[in-house]
Amino acid sequence: MSRVVVVGDALIDELRDDNGVREFVGGAALNVAVGLTRLGVPATLIAMVGDDEPGSRIRSYLADYGVELLATPSPLGTARAVSTRSGGGEPEYVFNEASQQRRIRFGERERAAMTDAALVVVSCFAFDDTAQADELADALSSAGAAVAIDPNPRAGMMRDSEEFVRGFEALAAGAVLVKVGEDDAALLYDDTLDALRARLIDLGAAAVLATQGASGATIEAGEVTVTHPISSLPGRIVDTMGAGDAAFAATVAALADDAPGSEDEWARVLATAMDVAAATCRFEGALLRTPAALQAMDLDRLGT
DSSP states (O other): OOEEEEEEOOOOEEEEEETEEEEEEEEEEEEEHHHHHHTTTTEEEEEEESSHHHHHHHHHHOOOOOOTTEEEEEEOOSSEEEEOTTTTTEEEEEHHOOOOOOOOOHHHHHHHHHOSSSEEESOOOTTTTTHHHHHHHHHHHHHHHOEEEEEOOOOTTTTTTHHHHHHHHHHHHHEEEEEEEEIIIIISSOOOHHHHHHHHHHHSSSSSEEEGGGGGGEEEEEEEEEEEEOOOOOOOOOOOOOHHHHHHHHHHHHHOOOOOOSSSHHHHHHHHHHHHHHHHHHSSSOOOOOOOHHTSSSSSTTTO
């Protein structure tokens, strides 16, 4: 299978809750790249990584899962997201300066990788950095690669929402797939997810994956619209942090193999994506899991 290139963030997720503090290698783009390799799709990650101990952990983690890394050095160290969770409320996120000043270089190696890729995936990119967004657009245009996008905006990382929308929509207009969620619609457009999905289709996106939390997800592709509820799997839901990245990775994997066309084909893609998202939620952290992985486990201990 041809290689997929993923462009975006790589960081350390620091989780703080009533049980203490735990750290995971993460970042939306990194999660997608690792998820693709776990689904049998070779992947390269283009991301900013610091020359420090957390950066070494990221490099080792990617090597363990067979993801090639094309790293932009970070003068501010490795990016970090601190998530504080208490009670039943929504988690609060704080990003360090490296996250807020993220920068990716598009040199000869990065451009060559894009040119050779079957698909380029962009996730959690700094679209509000005009110069950086224009460099990405130029690199993609030169490569001539098909593009899939998950804007993944983060309020603590974004400096200019209007500029973020401009940069995002400039690429979304010609994308083969765009993933968006309810939080994206609210943060970027102050509108509903259905309205954003329609906007992206009108802009020219070939397909839109709209994730709706507990309400499941919808894929709209041309004349085809399919929906799927949350998949029911054994074990309790432990952590929803990686669900969206897992669903996106599964959908990208389907496109990298053979682009769906019919309603039945898109329905199978969405069902698989929701199954993978549900399996991922049975574990702490954002590492993609599959329903098959659950079958070999002690279901009485799953999620404990």
